[in-house]
Amino acid sequence: xxxxxxxxxxxxxxxxxxxxxxxxxxxxxxxxxxxxxxxxxxxxxxxxxxxxxxxxxxxxxxxxxxxxxxxxxxxxxxxxxxxxxxxxxxxxxxxxxxxxxxxxxxxxxxxxxxxxxxxxxxxxxxxxxxxxxxxxxxxxxxxxxxxxxxxxxxxxxxxxxxxxxxxxxxxxxxxxxxxxxxxxxxxxxxxxxxxxxxxxxxxxxxxxxxxxxxxxxxxxxxxxxxxxxxxxxxxxxxxxxxxxxxxxxxxxxxxxxxxxxxxxxxxxxxxxxxxxxxxxxxxxxxxxxx
Numbered sequence: 109x110x111x112x113x114x115x116x117x118x119x120x121x122x123x124x125x126x127x128x129x130x131x132x133x134x135x136x137x138x139x140x141x142x143x144x145x146x147x148x149x150x151x152x153x154x155x156x157x158x159x160x161x162x163x164x165x166x167x168x169x170x171x172x173x174x175x176x177x178x179x180x181x182x183x184x185x186x187x188x189x190x191x192x193x194x195x196x197x198x199x200x201x202x203x204x205x206x207x208x209x210x211x212x213x214x215x216x217x218x219x220x221x222x223x224x225x226x227x228x229x230x231x232x233x234x235x236x237x238x239x240x241x242x243x244x245x246x247x248x249x250x251x252x253x254x255x256x257x258x259x260x261x262x263x264x265x266x267x268x269x270x271x272x273x274x275x276x277x278x279x280x281x282x283x284x285x286x287x288x289x290x291x292x293x294x295x296x297x298x299x300x301x302x303x304x305x306x307x308x309x310x311x312x313x314x315x316x317x318x319x320x321x322x323x324x325x326x327x328x329x330x331x332x333x334x335x336x337x338x339x340x341x342x343x344x345x346x347x348x349x350x351x352x353x354x355x356x357x358x359x360x361x362x363x364x365x366x367x368x369x370x371x372x373x374x375x376x377x378x379x380x381x382x383x384x385x386x387x388x389x390x391x392x393x394x395x396x397x398x
Contacts, residue, residue, distance in 0.1 A: 159187055161222075164194035172201035189215055189222040193245060200252055209252035213265050216246035216272075243273035250282045259289045270299075277304045277313075284316045293320035311337045315347050318354070327357055345371045345380035352387065365391060 159182045168175045179187065179195035187194075193215055199208040215221065220232025221242045232238075246269025253262035266283040273279065284296035300317045303310045314337035321330035334351045341347060352367035368384035368391075375381055 159185060159191070161190040161194060164191065165197060168194070168197050168201055172198040176202065189218060193222075193248075196252075197248070200255070205252055205256040206258070209249050209256055209258070209261065209265075212245055212249035212252060213261070213268075216242050216249055216265070216269065218242070221245070239272045240276075243269045243276050243279060245269075246272065247276070247279045247282060250279070250286070254282070254286065259286050262286045263290060277306070277309045280304075281309075281312055281316055284313070284320065288316070288320050288323055291323065293323035296320035297324075307340060311340045311344070311347075315344070315350055318350055322350075322354060322357065327354055330354055343374055345375050345378055345384075348374075349380050349384055352384065356387070356391075361391060 164175060164178050164182060164187075166175075176195055176198035179191045179198060182191040183195070192211060196208040196211040196215070199205075199211075219234050219238075221234075221238050234242075246265050250262045250265040250269065253259070253265055263283065263286040266279055266286060269276065269279045270283060280299045284300050287293065287295040287299070297317055297320045300313045300320075303313050303317075314333045318330040318333040318337070321327070321333060331351070331354050334347055334354060337347045338344065338351065348367045348371045352364040352371070355361070355364035355367060365388065368388050371378075371384035372381045372388075
């Protein structure tokens with residue numbers, strides 16, 4: 109049945125994007141960033157506007173037009189790379205995803221990042237902090253390319269980010285999911301093995317690795333990974349969706365149907381639920397197809 113193939117690719121993009129809203133701000137925010145405040149420039153002692161990345165990104169989700177306008181104005185006042193990054197994040201929310209992805213990828217390649225003055229961008233040596241920041245921007249670029257349905261570009265951005273921070277777990281997860289989408293499951297398995305030590309990251313990696321094992325036809329290993337993930341997070345839609353595909357591959361249609369119905373019940377408005385409904389519909393059309 110075509111359901112497994114359809115859901116397999118879509119699930120990978122879905123899983124990568126599911127964490128976007130929560131991850132995007134944390135990835136680019138400086139350590140110990142101040143609490144979000146309204147996007148209204150303050151006046152310094154000399155009457156100059158006090159621009160900041162935290163201030164620019166504070167309303168990216170709620171008011172992307174305002175955040176973009178702030179970023180463009182900041183660019184006119186020497187905002188440099190951070191202003192460009194904020195503008196790209198606003199463009200993602202406004203639907204101009206491909207342009208934003210290209211901009212973020214370009215920013216990730218600038219050494220010594222971030223630099224406030226565009227005239228000196230790339231002239232500073234890298235530090236441990238700048239490498240982490242560039243890797244986070246590369247991850248944002250990869251996720252944006254995924255949202256744009258451009259897996260090859262997403263893979264390239266993630267791979268570049270890993271040259272900057274080889275142990276960055278979010279980047280490894282993006283890389284793995286896109287590798288599976290590009291039918292390179294062994295790359296995904298290699299980058300996710302050994303599994304991350306942090307439980308939440310480990311469970312996410314187990315779901316991604318299960319999809320890679322499935323692509324290789326190693327259903328038993330895939331099922332072991334997905335069941336380990338579900339032991340920790342039994343209500344996780346992406347994991348249940350993947351296990352339904354595995355049950356389908358084994359010809360266990362009743363179990364597949366039960367998992368997909370659970371996805372719909374747990375989060376009826378989610379993208380996972382939409383994918384589960386597609387598979388349930390196909391299952392009703394041809395209930396005995398593997």
